[in-house]
Amino acid sequence: MMTYFKIAWRNLWRNKRRTLITSASIFFGVFFAIFMSSVQQGTMQNMVDNMVSFYTGYLQIQEEQFNENRSINNSFIPNEYLINSINSHNAITQYAQRLESFALAASELNSFGSMILGIQPEKEDAISGLSKWIIKGNFITPGSKDVLLGKVLAENLKLVLNDTVVLIGQGYHGVSAAGKYRVAGLLDFPLAELSRQVVYMDISNCQELFSLPGHLTSIVLMVSNPDEVQGAATLINQDLPDELRIYRWDELQPELVNLIEGKLASGKIIKGLLFMIIGFGVWGTIIMLMSERKRELGVLIALGMRKTRLTIMIIIESAYIGILGILLGVVVSLPLVWHLFINPLRVGGKIGETYTKMGFEPIIAFSMQPEVFYSPAITIFIMFAIISIYEIWYIAKLKAVIALRA
Amino acid sequence: MKVIEIKNLVKIYNGSEIEVKAVNGIDLNFEEGEFAAIVGPSGSGKTTFLNMLGGLDRPTSGEVNIGGINIWGLSSRKLIDFRMNNIGFVFQAYNLIPVLTAGENIELIMHLQGRPKKEREERTKELLDAVGLIDRLKSRPNKLSGGQQQRVAVARALASKPKFILADEPTANLDSKSTTGLLDIMAEMNRKYNTTFIFATHDKRVMDKAKRIVTIDDGKVVEDKWQ
Ligand SMILES: Nc1ncnc2c1ncn2[C@@H]1O[C@H](COP(=O)(O)OP(=O)(O)OP(=O)(O)O)[C@@H](O)[C@H]1O
Ligand SMILES: [Mg+2]
Numbered sequence: 001m002m003t004y005f006k007i008a009w010r011n012l013w014r015n016k017r018r019t020l021i022t023s024a025s026i027f028f029g030v031f032f033a034i035f036m037s038s039v040q041q042g043t044m045q046n047m048v049d050n051m052v053s054f055y056t057g058y059l060q061i062q063e064e065q066f067n068e069n070r071s072i073n074n075s076f077i078p079n080e081y082l083i084n085s086i087n088s089h090n091a092i093t094q095y096a097q098r099l100e101s102f103a104l105a106a107s108e109l110n111s112f113g114s115m116i117l118g119i120q121p122e123k124e125d126a127i128s129g130l131s132k133w134i135i136k137g138n139f140i141t142p143g144s145k146d147v148l149l150g151k152v153l154a155e156n157l158k159l160v161l162n163d164t165v166v167l168i169g170q171g172y173h174g175v176s177a178a179g180k181y182r183v184a185g186l187l188d189f190p191l192a193e194l195s196r197q198v199v200y201m202d203i204s205n206c207q208e209l210f211s212l213p214g215h216l217t218s219i220v221l222m223v224s225n226p227d228e229v230q231g232a233a234t235l236i237n238q239d240l241p242d243e244l245r246i247y248r249w250d251e252l253q254p255e256l257v258n259l260i261e262g263k264l265a266s267g268k269i270i271k272g273l274l275f276m277i278i279g280f281g282v283w284g285t286i287i288m289l290m291s292e293r294k295r296e297l298g299v300l301i302a303l304g305m306r307k308t309r310l311t312i313m314i315i316i317e318s319a320y321i322g323i324l325g326i327l328l329g330v331v332v333s334l335p336l337v338w339h340l341f342i343n344p345l346r347v348g349g350k351i352g353e354t355y356t357k358m359g360f361e362p363i364i365a366f367s368m369q370p371e372v373f374y375s376p377a378i379t380i381f382i383m384f385a386i387i388s389i390y391e392i393w394y395i396a397k398l399k400a401v402i403a404l405r406a
Numbered sequence: 407m408k409v410i411e412i413k414n415l416v417k418i419y420n421g422s423e424i425e426v427k428a429v430n431g432i433d434l435n436f437e438e439g440e441f442a443a444i445v446g447p448s449g450s451g452k453t454t455f456l457n458m459l460g461g462l463d464r465p466t467s468g469e470v471n472i473g474g475i476n477i478w479g480l481s482s483r484k485l486i487d488f489r490m491n492n493i494g495f496v497f498q499a500y501n502l503i504p505v506l507t508a509g510e511n512i513e514l515i516m517h518l519q520g521r522p523k524k525e526r527e528e529r530t531k532e533l534l535d536a537v538g539l540i541d542r543l544k545s546r547p548n549k550l551s552g553g554q555q556q557r558v559a560v561a562r563a564l565a566s567k568p569k570f571i572l573a574d575e576p577t578a579n580l581d582s583k584s585t586t587g588l589l590d591i592m593a594e595m596n597r598k599y600n601t602t603f604i605f606a607t608h609d610k611r612v613m614d615k616a617k618r619i620v621t622i623d624d625g626k627v628v629e630d631k632w633q
Contacts, residue, residue, distance in 0.1 A: 007505060007506070300503070301486065302489065302495050303489070303490065303518070304486055304487065304489045307483075401457050401463040
């Protein structure tokens with residue numbers, strides 16, 4: 001018949017309003033924490049994804065000087081052993097070779113500094129989905145002699161499709177590098193910085209321009225899952241010749257990592273404070289609840305209910321309050337976060353521009369990572385565990401006589 | 407048969423200023439089937455005495471032997487179990503657990519004792535019937551009058567089949583009709599089950615029903631008479 005659960009459940013509804021208010025405060029905390037974690041994680045993940053797929057990849061193999069000094073003099077020719085090694089690791093899903101340098105891009109009217117990216121068109125497209133940013137013309141094919149220009153760069157140079165762009169730079173060890181190329185397509189990235197700077201061409205075309213046949217500045221590696229980055233790096237590292245190094249994306253983008261860590265830390269502090277406020281509120285409820293029932297608890301002890309059982313009964317009751325709040329929080333936030341995960345918010349106006357200028361897609365993305373949901377639940381659980389220490393202590397010191405006389 | 411044997415029981419409260427000898431050396435025995443009233447002026451030590459008998463308040467010195475066991479020599483956990491199995495309580499007020507029905511209040515103690523469901527249910531009905539409240543089996547305490555609540559409390563006290571029942575001013579909050587009703591029921595239970603009842607009271611009507619009256623003053627027994 002009446003298990004402790006039943007008694008606890010009925011006790012829970014003795015003061016409906018108080019129970020509901022307390023659960024509502026937990027609900028609010030859980031909801032807020034889920035929402036905030038989701039948007040933070042989502043934004044961060046989005047930044048990382050942008051960065052990783054547009055630019056760094058999850059891993060890069062470079063000549064060991066290149067990260068410090070991005071000169072084509074610090075390029076390398078990959079040996080077969082290395083390529084075989086990359087091919088042999090299952091964790092690595094894709095890879096692409098790049099030769100990257102700087103040059104002046106010029107038209108008859110104008111010239112601008114630009115970033116020249118020699119790429120393997122198909123492989124690069126598979127990694128970064130580069131071709132989806134084409135707004136005019138066509139993506140280049142392997143072996144093509146044509147180039148793709150960032151839209152803003154083309155506008156600045158006053159060039160349209162099929163016009164000729166002249167690239168002037170320095171080749172290997174100071175050899176002069178110059179060439180004329182047909183503009184085969186225009187790229188409009190959400191990252192404005194890229195649209196203003198980039199010139200893409202086939203890698204062999206690029207090697208020719210800079211007099212660097214067979215040379216690369218980097219091999220970009222993708223893994224199926226971010227968790228595999230470190231493992232893959234370790235494996236590849238064993239097969240690298242001395243002059244090459246493998247970098248994780250976070251080593252290539254320390255500023256981004258700092259930014260993310262800073263944001264996550266400030267988020268944790270806010271959530272910590274929130275849960276502390278809620279925790280004291282819940283504690284207050286428990287204190288009231290226990291002192292109101294002092295006499296009744298005394299009667300139960302007098303009748304012969306062991307204190308351990310009594311404590312369990314009280315803990316079950318407070319657990320109901322917590323579970324109610326957590327469930328409500330998760331149930332309400334889940335569909336909302338899911339919806340926003342599928343349809344990220346577009347950021348318009350000035351803020352959107354700022355995002356774009358900073359090199360990020362102007363969207364507020366949401367994350368559906370399980371930890372977004374379980375970590376507030378765990379926090380609440382810990383909170384109740386701490387509060388239950390009070391309950392244990394209160395009942396341990398409760399004397400039936402005093403309770404009855406009170 | 408001797409149920410309770412009290413030897414030189416003393417309780418001293420060390421208040422902030424003065425020390426109060428609430429119970430000051432009581433020697434008493436109670437036999438099976440007694441129906442005894444502890445009387446005396448307010449502050450004479452009745453409640454303190456009953457609480458020590460019931461294993462609720464630790465004496466400063468002396469012994470309470472119940473069925474040959476010195477209860478204050480037990481560990482606090484053993485003492486709780488001992489209370490559950492041997493002593494029934496009826497308090498002055500707030501006896502019943504408000505979230506449980508009359509029936510569940512009675513059943514609870516048998517539940518704690520680990521009695522099988524069938525036995526619990528049968529005994530609950532039997533006891534509620536005995537106190538004239540079988541129709542209130544499913545009522546919560548707040549739907550019962552004060553007198554009815556005390557009757558349920560008596561039924562509950564009997565439920566665990568205790569050696570004796572302690573009642574501290576069980577009628578203090580009752581009108582005279584309810585008081586008579588409760589007393590009749592306690593007397594009836596005493597007859598029917600031969601359960602020992604010991605109650606503290608100020609109430610003349612309660613004293614009149616008692617078979618034995620122990621008068622306490624200043625923590626000492628000043629009179630012990632049978633009527
Ligand atoms: N917790 C306590 N601390 C200090 N003194 C106490 C405490 N409890 C009771 N006393 C004192 O002990 C004495 C006996 O009190 P007790 O409650 O046993 O009397 P009583 O006979 O039950 O009185 P009443 O008829 O008013 O219920 C009183 O002087 C009382 O003030
Ligand atoms: Mg008293």
